[in-house]
Every structure is written in structure tokens, then in C-alpha cells.
Amino acid sequence: MLGMKITALAPLLLLALAGTAGAKTDPEAIVRRSLERMVFRSQGAEMTMTMTLRNKRGETRTRTLFARTRKADGLTRTLVRFVAPSDVAGTAFLFVEHRDRDDDQHMFLPALKVVKRIVGKQKQSKFMGSDFSYADLEWRDLEEARHEMKPEQKVGRDPCHVIDAHPKKKEAYDYTRSWIRKRDDVPLRIQFFDRRKQLLKVLFVKQVKKVGKSLMVTQLKMSNKQTGHSTFISIDKIKLRDDLPADAFTVRALKQR
Numbered sequence: 001m002l003g004m005k006i007t008a009l010a011p012l013l014l015l016a017l018a019g020t021a022g023a024k025t026d027p028e029a030i031v032r033r034s035l036e037r038m039v040f041r042s043q044g045a046e047m048t049m050t051m052t053l054r055n056k057r058g059e060t061r062t063r064t065l066f067a068r069t070r071k072a073d074g075l076t077r078t079l080v081r082f083v084a085p086s087d088v089a090g091t092a093f094l095f096v097e098h099r100d101r102d103d104d105q106h107m108f109l110p111a112l113k114v115v116k117r118i119v120g121k122q123k124q125s126k127f128m129g130s131d132f133s134y135a136d137l138e139w140r141d142l143e144e145a146r147h148e149m150k151p152e153q154k155v156g157r158d159p160c161h162v163i164d165a166h167p168k169k170k171e172a173y174d175y176t177r178s179w180i181r182k183r184d185d186v187p188l189r190i191q192f193f194d195r196r197k198q199l200l201k202v203l204f205v206k207q208v209k210k211v212g213k214s215l216m217v218t219q220l221k222m223s224n225k226q227t228g229h230s231t232f233i234s235i236d237k238i239k240l241r242d243d244l245p246a247d248a249f250t251v252r253a254l255k256q257r
Contacts, residue, residue, distance in 0.1 A: 027147035027163045033185040034178065044070050044244050048237040053129060056228025063088060063128070070244045075099060077249035088128065094254045095137060103138055108254045115251055124172050131201060131222040131231040135172050144168050145176075155179050155188040170195065184215060199225050206232075212240055 051063045064084040070077045081092040090110035097103050105118035123134040145165035153162050160179040167173065174197050179189040190203040207219035216238070223230040247253065 027149045027161070030161050030180055030185065031147055031163055031165060031178065034180045034187045044241045046239045046241055046244075047235050050234045050236055051128075051130065052232040052234075054230045054232070061129075068244055068248060070246065070249055072246070077246070079249050079253065082128070090257060091128070092254050093127070094249065094251065096249065105134055105137070106251055106254055113255075115254060131224045131229055133172060136222075150177070152182075153179065155181070158183070158188065160188060173200070186215060186217065194226075201225065207234075211238060 045068070047067045047069075049065045049067060051065060053061045053063070062085075063082055065080055066083055067078060067080040069079075075097040076095070077097065078095045079092065080095075082088040082090065090108075092108040094106045094108075095103065096105075102119075105123065107116045107118060108114075109116060118134050123138075125133060127134050127137065145167045148164040148166065150162040150164060153160055159182045161182055163178050163180065164175055165178065166175045172192075174193045174195050176193065177191040178187055180187050186205065186208055187203075188205050191199060192201040192203075194200040202223050202225060204221045204223070205217050205219075206221055207217070208215055209218045210216070211218075216235070218235040218238075219233070221230060221232045
């Protein structure tokens, strides 16, 4: 989700903080501030994360990840490396944001010792078997969209703006609906509707903590309502850093253990 592009991790997934709540009230500004709290949007950080995959039978698989992120001139670079279990250890993902062209995504596959560039329709595929697509890690659809304010609702006790985003390019979703907490612009829930306008996935924010002077979403869950599969992501450790060099976020760095 771009324009002034905003990534997620994403995935993969950890929502990070910036922006000042209440500065503007138009839906585009609210969504932009909300997305600034998404995955890997801090000025710089190192994070250890746990990703838990659960199928419809309740069977789970757990993965440990280490991530670095760097923000300069309003653009983000993120490198995520899988640490465990052994069958995915060493697999790494690089995201580099651009202002005037498509973002770069590369995946390093250690078993084959190759770097694969993720382009075009490949971005609609699942990220490492999770319920996040590669496109979700960019959050392009929410940013480059026509926004429509809906009646306010509560999530729990929290009053929320409810905003529909209709992407200009309907590549993955027909539209999304976001519940954004009014007092701090934290996105508490996002629904994703497929091209048939059927509910496909729901992103739930499970935990928000204060890290330094900023809020950070430290636990989130993406549920696929059509398959019964879900992905839970938890930030277990985080160290804010402003000294990570640009050369730590290159294809060459991607291949280094």
C-alpha cells in the first residue's frame, strides 16, 4: 500500500508506531496514520518474533524469526530471517520500499542457494505458508485506494473509525474494512474481501504495548475465514536502533547467515 507507500510484515507480520493521533480526520489521513503503526515501520529496530501457523484441525507449527528494519527518507527496508525449525532455518526475505516504482521483494532459499525475486502475480501467493501474502507485506491496497467512512463502531469498549478502502487496482482484494481506534489510530481489526466480495481474511490486533515513547502492536492474528487456517505473530524481543547501515538490507546481505 503505497502512494507514500506503507508496508506491513508484514508479515509479517508486528505493528510499529509513528504519527500523531487526531492530527486530521479525513479517512485517507486516518488510514495513513494507522498504517504507519504496521509491521516494521519504526525508524530502526531489531526484533525476535514467533510465528504460529494453525490449520482448521487445530494442528500448529511454530517458527522463530529475526528481523531488522531501517527507515530513511520516509522509506523502509526490512530483512527477515527464519531461525527455526531446521527445515526453514536460513530462509530470508528482503523488502525494499521505493517512492517512484514498485517495491523490491527478494527471498533467499538456502537449500537451493538462490535468491528469488517476487514479482507480479507471485506477490499474491502465501508468505512461507502463512495467511499473509507477499502483497500484504506492502499493504499497497489500503494506501492506494478510494476510502469511504462508515458509521463508527466499538471494538470491545474502544470507539473506532470504520473505513472501507476500495483499491484502484483490484489485484488481491475487492475491498478492505478497517476498525481504527479513535484515540490513538491503532488498527484493531481489518477485514479483507475477495473479488467476489466474500469475506476472505481478518487481521486482529491482540496486544499493544508502549515501547520507548511509542505504541507498538506486539501480537496479531490473521485468520482465513474460507480455509479455517490462521497465523499468529508475536514480537518477543525488540531493540530500537538508529544505527543500522543501508548495506545490511541488500541482496548480498540476504544470503549471509
